[in-house]
Amino acid sequence: MKHVTYFSIRITVLFLFFVPHLWAQNEALAVVASAAPANASVAYTKTWTAFHNPAVLSARQSKAVALQYQNRYSIKELSTGAMSFSLPTKAVDIGVAFSYFGYEDYHELCSGIAFSRRLAKRFSLAVQVNYYAAYFSPSLGYKGNIIAQVGLLSEIKQGWVIGFHAFNPAQTAINYAESQKPIPAVFALGSSYAFSPELHGFFQLDKEINHPIQWRFGAEYQFVAGFYFRTGFYGNPLVPSLGTGFMLNKWRIDLQFERQSLLGISSSCSLQYIF
Template sequence: MKLQLFFTLFFSVFCQHFCLTQQQPSAQAWSNAPAQASTAYTKQWTAYCNPAIISTVDTYKIAANYVNRFQLKKLSTTSISSSIPTKIATIGLALSHFGYSQYNEIQGGVAVARNFTDRFHVGMQFNYYAVLLSPTEGYKNTVIAQIGIISKISDAFFIGFHTYNPAQTNIELNLTEKRIPSIFSLGTSYHFSDKLLWLGQLDKEIDFPLQWRTGFEYLMVKEFSLKIGGYGNPFVPNLGVSVFIKQLQIDLNFERNPTLGINSICGLSYTFR
């Protein structure tokens, strides 16, 4: 137990002085995990997060997710996702949209993940990504890969690895190129008990400083859990709730950037049993 606490603590506090706000593709759906520390968050898969997570559950699931940045409609992302278990592997599907008529991004992905020996999960995802920079240029597109791993070190402790765009694919434009972030994430999750979960995560985009995240999720009653956490420098606090009504799950998360304002994430998912 000491070892696992050490891991999570280490991931949470390592090199805090390196941290700045992370750059992510805008069409990326944000996770409902506390502080968006989704890499080792095995409870729920969100589109474009660690694809290995989809093999940690063996039920059909559909989900919708809405992200609103700084209370501006034009900076919102809408996504839908689904996970479909099969005999060989679990398939994940995701589709998202960001922006408005003058600038928008569309991303669609197919993930395949497999569970090996219940202690090791591997997933791979390929996304079609298209961006409309201006009506004159039209859509430019490319294919982006994602790879993820979840390792179960003990019943209570998980380590996750996720990389988005490891091949550093970019979009060539007429005069320049649009850089698509290449992100390396390492995360841990530690279950103090069935009710209390602690997450820690380090994210590194090649061209941006290292970013840490940490958060807790507490299942207050069977139908309701509270999430609290934060990330980055300047610190962005994150607060959220999940409501469970039979197979339906409703997630609401809010975070406050000290400079730019409030972001809200709203999720709805249904599990077929």
């Protein structure tokens, strides 16, 4: 009993102090960070991350399976895990994803399927349908709702890509016990520019409907073939981000770290196999 009380207090503290900040990051908790510098993923075309811009599926057009894990501020309970699978077909590029955030007493789940199509040589349009659920308590159990995602990807000219992504554009919420738990509604607009084949710059604006607008800025540099270095900044207070990526035959590994000045270090990694 004593253990339970201590645990409950700990969880309450966690949510009081950390969750407002997590939500202020303009992301749903069940959405894992991408490999893009400073998480500026909307125009990052090197890999598709679950629940990020689904139009990237048509930019990659590769059959792949991926596992992702993100730990926030070195606290196990604030971790998100995800797995995804992408399958290009003649008619449409398909992505399937599942993610899990939290721990036994409180967790959020998201599963979805994405359909992306290249409508023109330099333009892709995608929609994704997700089921987002949260576990509130043993008495309430799971409650969830269906939410949508929309993504666009345009290559304006060689090396200059503009991306747009709307997560939960209809502002759907989860209804429970005559109350509502909002799911973040995020509008993301970003651009990537290839200064050279090795050096790419990224800029992105995110706006979650209830939080201030947030900018992201980053760069990726390929030192040698298959080895990437990434860095960037985002948010207020300024969060620096540092990451790296390796391509080993059909395997791709990405690691990323960022440091929030008050809350500490977060890390994320992903492992992908490209068929």
